[in-house]
Amino acid sequence: MSYDEFYVKSVIRSLQDWPEPGVTFRDVTPIFKDPKAMRMVSDAFIQRYIDSDITHIACIDARGFLFGAILAHQLNLPLVLVRKKGKLPGETIHQEYTLEYGTAAVEMQIDSVESGDRVLLFDDLIATGGTILAACTLIKKLGAEVIEAAALIDLPDLQGSTRIQELGIPVYSLLAYEGC
Known part of the structure; x- marks a missing residue:
């Protein structure tokens, strides 16, 4: 470390x-x-993606917004919001998922991304992977490709990063905590 x-x-x-x-x-x-x-934290992620071919940063409500906004600004890329259901105006699509301690749903505006867009999906933490997997489903439904899922923290014992990788999406985290 x-x-x-x-x-x-x-x-x-x-x-x-x-x-x-x-x-x-x-x-x-x-x-x-x-x-x-x-x-x-910001510098670590900026350095990782500064020379990448991503076209958009998608970030997940709410702490993911804070880091995602910095990345989008520093990399001069559009920022796409993945929010809790009922929080975005306009026409949206939503996806339900299971958390490690309940269920929820996320949504995106239908004009957030489109075919040909290459998206970095960012959240603060990967636990069971439900939130990121739901966001990936939305991004794919809108025609874009998730290039990588990134998070500040991974909890590998909960298998979320494994579930995401099983769908062919690379995962990167700055830190991991074993034993949840």
């Missing part, structure tokens, strides 16, 4: 039994209060 990864991991808070018993929640919000950690 590099110094940057160690530092960022030291800033992330682990909350036991939240939002329900048995879940360890990896809280990335302290990163936003720590300019050094925020710069380290």
Whole structure:
């Protein structure tokens, strides 16, 4: 683990039994209060994608928006929002999915992406993979291609990154936490 990864991991808070018993929640919000950690995370992702052929950054509600907006700005790419159902105006499509502790749905505006677009899909964390898989389904329904799914944190024991990769979508995460 590099110094940057160690530092960022030291800033992330682990909350036991939240939002329900048995879940360890990896809280990335302290990163936003720590300019050094925020710069380290942003720079790591910017460096990874600066020479890529992606055409759009899609980010997932809500913490994914914060990192995704920085990436889109720094890479001079359009930002596409994947939101919780009922939060976007205009014509949308939605996809339901299962979380590690419940069910939900995400949606996108129908003019967010189109055929030929090459999308980087970004979220703060990959757990069971349900949110990212639902977002991938929406992006594909709109005709675009997901080039990679990226996240700040992967929880490999929950198999989400494996499920995403089984669909032929590469996965990249800056940090991983074993044992959930």
